[in-house]
Amino acid sequence: MMMVTAANTHASLSLDVIQTILPQLIVAFGIALALILVAWRRSQRTIVLFTAGVLTTALIASVNLLAIQPTVVTQLLKVDSNSAFAFSLVLVVALTSLHMSYQFLKNHIEVHDEYYLLLMLLVLGAGVLVTSHHFASLFLGFELLSISLVGLVGYHRESNYSVESGFKYLVLSASASSFMLLGIAFIYSVTGTMSFDANLPNDIYHQQNLRLFFELGILLFISGIAFKLSIAPFHFWTPDVYQGAPTPVTSLMATVSKIAMFVVLVKCVIAQRYMLHGNLQLLLIVLAIASMLIGNVLALKQSNLKRLIAYSSIAHMGYLLIVVIVISGESLAFTWQSVLFYLSAYVVANISLFLVVASLQTQCLTGDRVVKHYQEEPVLNDLQGLFWRTPSYGLLVILAILSLAGIPLTMGFIGKFYILSQATIAHAWWLIITLIVGSGISLAYYLPIIFKLFEVEPEGGNEVKKLERAVIEKVLVYSFIIIGLVFGVFPDVVSQFIVS
Amino acid sequence: MTAIPLFHVLVLSSLLFTIGFTGVVARKNTLFILMSLEVMLNAVGVAFIGAGSAWQQADGQVMFILILTLAAAEVAVGLALLIRMQKKYRSLDIDLLNKMKG
Numbered sequence: 001m002m003m004v005t006a007a008n009t010h011a012s013l014s015l016d017v018i019q020t021i022l023p024q025l026i027v028a029f030g031i032a033l034a035l036i037l038v039a040w041r042r043s044q045r046t047i048v049l050f051t052a053g054v055l056t057t058a059l060i061a062s063v064n065l066l067a068i069q070p071t072v073v074t075q076l077l078k079v080d081s082n083s084a085f086a087f088s089l090v091l092v093v094a095l096t097s098l099h100m101s102y103q104f105l106k107n108h109i110e111v112h113d114e115y116y117l118l119l120m121l122l123v124l125g126a127g128v129l130v131t132s133h134h135f136a137s138l139f140l141g142f143e144l145l146s147i148s149l150v151g152l153v154g155y156h157r158e159s160n161y162s163v164e165s166g167f168k169y170l171v172l173s174a175s176a177s178s179f180m181l182l183g184i185a186f187i188y189s190v191t192g193t194m195s196f197d198a199n200l201p202n203d204i205y206h207q208q209n210l211r212l213f214f215e216l217g218i219l220l221f222i223s224g225i226a227f228k229l230s231i232a233p234f235h236f237w238t239p240d241v242y243q244g245a246p247t248p249v250t251s252l253m254a255t256v257s258k259i260a261m262f263v264v265l266v267k268c269v270i271a272q273r274y275m276l277h278g279n280l281q282l283l284l285i286v287l288a289i290a291s292m293l294i295g296n297v298l299a300l301k302q303s304n305l306k307r308l309i310a311y312s313s314i315a316h317m318g319y320l321l322i323v324v325i326v327i328s329g330e331s332l333a334f335t336w337q338s339v340l341f342y343l344s345a346y347v348v349a350n351i352s353l354f355l356v357v358a359s360l361q362t363q364c365l366t367g368d369r370v371v372k373h374y375q376e377e378p379v380l381n382d383l384q385g386l387f388w389r390t391p392s393y394g395l396l397v398i399l400a401i402l403s404l405a406g407i408p409l410t411m412g413f414i415g416k417f418y419i420l421s422q423a424t425i426a427h428a429w430w431l432i433i434t435l436i437v438g439s440g441i442s443l444a445y446y447l448p449i450i451f452k453l454f455e456v457e458p459e460g461g462n463e464v465k466k467l468e469r470a471v472i473e474k475v476l477v478y479s480f481i482i483i484g485l486v487f488g489v490f491p492d493v494v495s496q497f498i499v500s
Numbered sequence: 501m502t503a504i505p506l507f508h509v510l511v512l513s514s515l516l517f518t519i520g521f522t523g524v525v526a527r528k529n530t531l532f533i534l535m536s537l538e539v540m541l542n543a544v545g546v547a548f549i550g551a552g553s554a555w556q557q558a559d560g561q562v563m564f565i566l567i568l569t570l571a572a573a574e575v576a577v578g579l580a581l582l583i584r585m586q587k588k589y590r591s592l593d594i595d596l597l598n599k600m601k602g
Binding site for chain 2: 136139140143147150151154157160161162163164165166167168170171174175177178181182184185186188189192193194209210213239240243244
């Protein structure tokens with residue numbers, strides 16, 4: 001039977017079908033070419049330009065696919081407009097992070113070709129994940145993503161924390177992936193297929209011995225994904241790894257891997273409706289409530305900016321999990337719209353914050369004549385008076401923070417509104433209450449950041465001058481400000497994008 | 501030849517997995533933690549092969565080969581970090597890696 005399906009899918013792998021996975025193919029081909037390029041000429045500038053070219057081409061190809069009909073590419077992948085949107089988002093983030101990485105790495109004498117290879121591998125992993133339609137491709141994408149992230153997290157060798165955070169991330173992500181794999185193995189052993197849209201054979205499900213393994217399998221699978229999304233009981237690695245990793249890498253971890261994992265989780269839950277039976281739904285509700293509360297409460301006492309963002313990301317994943325819990329068969333388009341909108345809002349806000357944090361960190365490196373030690377820990381006080389020093393950065397931070405806090409006229413508010421309306425339809429009152437309480441708590445750590453921006457600097461204490469900026473950086477900053485403003489005030493633009 | 505019931509295979513792999521996980525949690529030496537991770541992955545491999553043979557499909561074995569590849573990649577990264585740790589701390593004790601708190 002397998003032979004027959006394999007032959008069928010092989011025959012259907014025509015040019016049209018290949019076109020649908022063109023962005024992923026471009027990135028994969030780019031990785032191979034980059035390896036040759038490294039052998040030919042080791043130069044930081046060349047490889048950065050090359051990576052940017054590959055990612056931009058992939059982005060164009062991916063944007064072209066936004067209106068595509070769902071297409072199945074072999075058994076492994078399924079491309080639809082949602083996955084194309086998610087991958088475009090990933091590519092935009094990767095391009096921004098590429099710029100940050102270049103700023104961060106160019107001050108080291110050593111050439112860093114491997115870094116950009118790992119970055120492209122990470123993007124490829126995300127691309128496979130968002131299109132995956134089979135547990136095997138899910139697994140491959142997951143591992144491409146996590147192993148290249150481990151490499152990136154431990155990359156900054158001079159840092160005090162690189163070994164520690166790299167090791168923590170390696171051990172925890174390897175255990176998480178083995179949990180997930182064991183879950184897949186159990187599910188497979190009961191259902192006999194690894195495709196997402198498999199129908200559950202009832203006779204086996206009711207065999208009592210195997211039923212236990214089936215439920216255990218789903219539990220393990222969910223916990224593996226929850227680890228990657230840093231949802232509450234699996235969140236312990238998040239602040240440490242965020243803090244220890246170089247800032248561009250942290251930004252990738254906070255955005256690319258979250259987008260990819262969440263999209264695949266939604267795909268999986270939608271395709272395998274049986275996942276949301278009774279106990280599992282209860283489990284997800286507990287996870288969502290726990291991460292909303294824990295993330296927001298623990299963020300309160302953080303002074304390190306990266307740790308603060310880490311805890312706030314835990315809370316945000318909790319909010320987003322509500323959408324998965326209340327999925328219903330009738331309104332799948334609405335579910336996708338909410339998920340993608342919320343993810344875009346979250347990603348735009350996070351990447352803007354990281355853009356500012358990264359340039360705050362590197363300016364110490366390039367500042368004046370002395371190459372000072374790279375400022376490893378960006379703390380809240382570094383933002384003091386930023387608005388007066390560089391208004392554009394200040395504005396960007398304000399927009400990002402307001403959006404994360406969910407204040408009206410920002411993207412974050414619309415995203416929360418989507419979630420709330422979904423939850424109201426499903427009458428999930430407890431989740432709504434927790435969401436509101438959580439957002440209330442979150443104001444207590446978001447607003448002080450904004451107050452900090454406007455504080456006047458102490459006399460002479462702070463030698464930091466105006467931020468030194470490249471042209472690309474300015475373009476990025478202003479475009480993110482515009483994106484934040486336009487999509488916050490006119491959310492229809494994005495939602496039409498998603499719907500089309 | 502009598503076939504081994506799938507249930508038994510799954511129990512065996514769960515046991516192996518638990519042993520591996522206990523190793524990851526309890527061991528202090530990072531090298532042994534990496535080895536325990538391998539035990540966990542191979543336990544999953546046993547489950548896949550058992551399930552594949554029960555369903556008479558090649559999928560289980562294909563997954564096992566993918567898992568082997570993953571284990572190799574993971575241990576390569578892990579050993580690189582291990583060498584850096586040995587250089588930096590002159591020890592492989594996992595408890596040294598606790599500088600970040602908060």
